[in-house]
Amino acid sequence: MNYHWNWQIFWELSPEGTGTYLDMLLSGLWWTILTSLAAWAVGLVVGSVVGIARTLPIRPLQWLAGAYVELFRNIPLLVQLFLWYFVLPELLPHGLGLWMKQMPNAAFYSAVAGVGFFTSSRVAEQVRAGIGALPRGQSMAGKALGLTVAQTYRYVLLPMAYRIILPPLTSEFLNTIKNTSVALTIGLLELTARARAMQEFSFQVFESFTAATIMYMVINMVVVIAMRTLERRVSLTGR
Amino acid sequence: MFANFDFDVIRRSLSYLLIDGMGFTLLLTGLATLLAGILGTILAVIRLSPVPVLPRLIIGYVEFVRSLPLVLLIFWFYFLVPYIGQWLTGAERPIAVGAFSSALITFTLVEAVYFSEIMRAGIQSISRGQLAAARAVGLGYMQSMRYVVLPQAFRNMVPLLLTQTIVLFQDTSLVYVVSITDFLGAAGKVAQRDGRLVEMYLFAAVVYFIMCFAASMLVRHLQRRNEFAR
Numbered sequence: 001m002n003y004h005w006n007w008q009i010f011w012e013l014s015p016e017g018t019g020t021y022l023d024m025l026l027s028g029l030w031w032t033i034l035t036s037l038a039a040w041a042v043g044l045v046v047g048s049v050v051g052i053a054r055t056l057p058i059r060p061l062q063w064l065a066g067a068y069v070e071l072f073r074n075i076p077l078l079v080q081l082f083l084w085y086f087v088l089p090e091l092l093p094h095g096l097g098l099w100m101k102q103m104p105n106a107a108f109y110s111a112v113a114g115v116g117f118f119t120s121s122r123v124a125e126q127v128r129a130g131i132g133a134l135p136r137g138q139s140m141a142g143k144a145l146g147l148t149v150a151q152t153y154r155y156v157l158l159p160m161a162y163r164i165i166l167p168p169l170t171s172e173f174l175n176t177i178k179n180t181s182v183a184l185t186i187g188l189l190e191l192t193a194r195a196r197a198m199q200e201f202s203f204q205v206f207e208s209f210t211a212a213t214i215m216y217m218v219i220n221m222v223v224v225i226a227m228r229t230l231e232r233r234v235s236l237t238g239r
Numbered sequence: 240m241f242a243n244f245d246f247d248v249i250r251r252s253l254s255y256l257l258i259d260g261m262g263f264t265l266l267l268t269g270l271a272t273l274l275a276g277i278l279g280t281i282l283a284v285i286r287l288s289p290v291p292v293l294p295r296l297i298i299g300y301v302e303f304v305r306s307l308p309l310v311l312l313i314f315w316f317y318f319l320v321p322y323i324g325q326w327l328t329g330a331e332r333p334i335a336v337g338a339f340s341s342a343l344i345t346f347t348l349v350e351a352v353y354f355s356e357i358m359r360a361g362i363q364s365i366s367r368g369q370l371a372a373a374r375a376v377g378l379g380y381m382q383s384m385r386y387v388v389l390p391q392a393f394r395n396m397v398p399l400l401l402t403q404t405i406v407l408f409q410d411t412s413l414v415y416v417v418s419i420t421d422f423l424g425a426a427g428k429v430a431q432r433d434g435r436l437v438e439m440y441l442f443a444a445v446v447y448f449i450m451c452f453a454a455s456m457l458v459r460h461l462q463r464r465n466e467f468a469r
Contacts, residue, residue: 181308
């Protein structure tokens with residue numbers, strides 16, 4: 001292979017003038033983490049609401065929540081990001097659209113919305129499955145104790161359901177982190193975008209991608225360990 | 240709201256969008272599914288086999304690919320495949336690989352990981368007694384897999400395999416990052432040329448939605464029918 005390896009490249013200054021190539025990648029890592037956490041918060045909250053709505057005994061609400069899941073699940077994430085970033089500002093009233101386009105960090109907010117709502121449809125399916133996995137007697141017992149529907153969910157169903165779906169939620173969170181890289185297409189300067197930029201500036205393709213690869217693997221490992229710890233902390237014995 | 244929009248742009252570029260663009264997307268999805276399905280099955284069989292070393296290597300590969308974003312993997316293969324080709328053929332310089340081959344190699348090697356996980360679950364869902372019975376009538380390990388375990392595993396996993404194909408179909412849109420003209424790429428080109436981003440991206444979303452929704456309905460139907468067949 002006649003490829004010129006140069007592992008010293010990370011300590012050379014990048015042409016952007018804001019530091020070394022390593023600094024560039026680390027700033028990408030920071031944006032990846034920030035975007036992932038924000039998108040996960042959106043996905044978890046909205047996904048929980050939609051997932052719960054699918055299990056409530058109200059027909060129109062079930063149908064609406066089902067339609068929501070199908071809508072966000074059947075359009076590729078990349079297309080959804082384009083809709084949030086390019087299309088939404090054009091469909092809003094002129095002033096509002098202009099404000100959205102000129103907002104600082106517009107790509108970040110679009111990415112959070114895009115990845116967040118995409119994730120929410122998948123979280124909703126998990127939440128629904130988690131509630132569905134509980135024996136029917138649980139909600140009946142709640143009712144028999146005189147709890148309202150809201151109280152039954154809050155004190156009986158959800159605490160068990162979330163414990164059951166913790167492992168799949170972990171992999172959804174890992175997917176969310178990976179999915180933020182799609183936002184490089186709308187100009188978010190996250191880790192993959194920075195690795196790509198480094199490759200274009202320095203021509204050291206494999207060094208920059210190797211560094212990004214290692215960073216993604218480290219994030220992955222940290223999340224897996226953290227979630228396992230959480231699983232152990234919240235697990236109920238004797239179930 | 241849509242007063243200033245020109246939806247005629249869709250009609251004008253329809254043949255380019257559907258034949259050039261969607262043709263590429265469907266061909267890539269179909270071939271990648273076929274190749275990744277075969278490779279994934281082989282990986283799953285080896286991973287569950289009693290041979291030394293190889294299962295560990297496969298676990299390493301699976302975990303490696305699963306921890307990386309698809310976009311980064313597309314870049315990796317896009318730049319790496321010419322060098323691997325050079326190494327394999329002993330050529331003087333990195334060989335030129337066409338856009339389609341590059342995308343096909345990437346999706347085959349990446350999706351094989353996801354298909355192998357599904358097939359592994361499928362093989363493990365077949366009771367151990369089946370394998371034992373096959374061995375008892377004198378079949379070798381590979382023969383038992385080929386004639387007894389895999390056909391059943393495959394049938395049980397058809398809904399999951401098809402669902403993964405829908406995911407793959409959606410994921411092929413990511414070849415956009417290396418400027419390949421798939422369906423979304425074609426829509427993007429028309430959008431840039433005519434300054435019609437809103438119309439084209441909405442159209443792309445509607446087309447993807449209809450195709451994926453119809454396909455997932457079909458999978459659900461199959462799944463329900465399968466339940467009775469068992």
